[in-house]
Amino acid sequence: MSSRLALTNAYSYVLEGATGFQAGAFQYDAVADRWDWSDDVYEIHGFTRGEIVPTTKLVLAHKHPDDRAPFEAVLRNALTGGSPVVSHHRIVDAHGATRYIMMVAEGTYSTSGDVIGLSGYFIDLTAVREHETRAVADEAVARSAEHRGIIEQAKGWLMATRGVDAEAAFTILSEISQSSNTKLFAVAEALIHHVEAESVPAAGRNSRPVASTTGSR
Missing domain, CATH: 3.30.450.20 (PAS domain)
Structure with a gap:
């Protein structure tokens, strides 16, 4: 060439x-x-x-x-x-x-x-780069908001089950994060997934069987 x-x-x-x-x-x-x-x-x-x-x-x-x-x-x-x-x-x-x-x-x-x-x-390429930078920033903001939502959910569950206030619930999550060398969001997300997984069989056990509408009278 x-x-x-x-x-x-x-x-x-x-x-x-x-x-x-x-x-x-x-x-x-x-x-x-x-x-x-x-x-x-x-x-x-x-x-x-x-x-x-x-x-x-x-x-x-x-x-x-x-x-x-x-x-x-x-x-x-x-x-x-x-x-x-x-x-x-x-x-x-x-x-x-x-x-x-x-x-x-x-x-x-x-x-x-x-x-x-x-x-x-x-x-x-300035305009292209600035557009990409804004897109990355927007994505980071959206991800941050999502992370905050998950953390708030985890705090709410701890407050309801442990009888603690919001500050104490956050402290619990932070201590787990530090001791396990895991990001706070990952700890909160794992807790929520665990709670959701545990709630499914519990709901199944508490539900009543649906009566059959077929068969002899």
């Missing part, structure tokens, strides 16, 4: 069926240290075309401090071998906002076959 085809496939894979992000193309001339950005890349970095002149120094200045060195390493590798590369990193745009970026790029070549630059795309 050619590097151009590999890059095209990588970019197509990212775009396939995906929404909610911004992507723009770039060309980098390593000989002149000149970056050519599409309007989308300017916007991703918080600029408009003509406001600044993209250089490697500016590109690196907008990388998140923790991601700058890894990005430089990816850049060096791409310029050394020319093979397609992918970089996931953060940038800090002109307005001070942190954005989550994926760069896919490959080398461009001179007529003699030397790598003289890069061609690729910057893809802003």
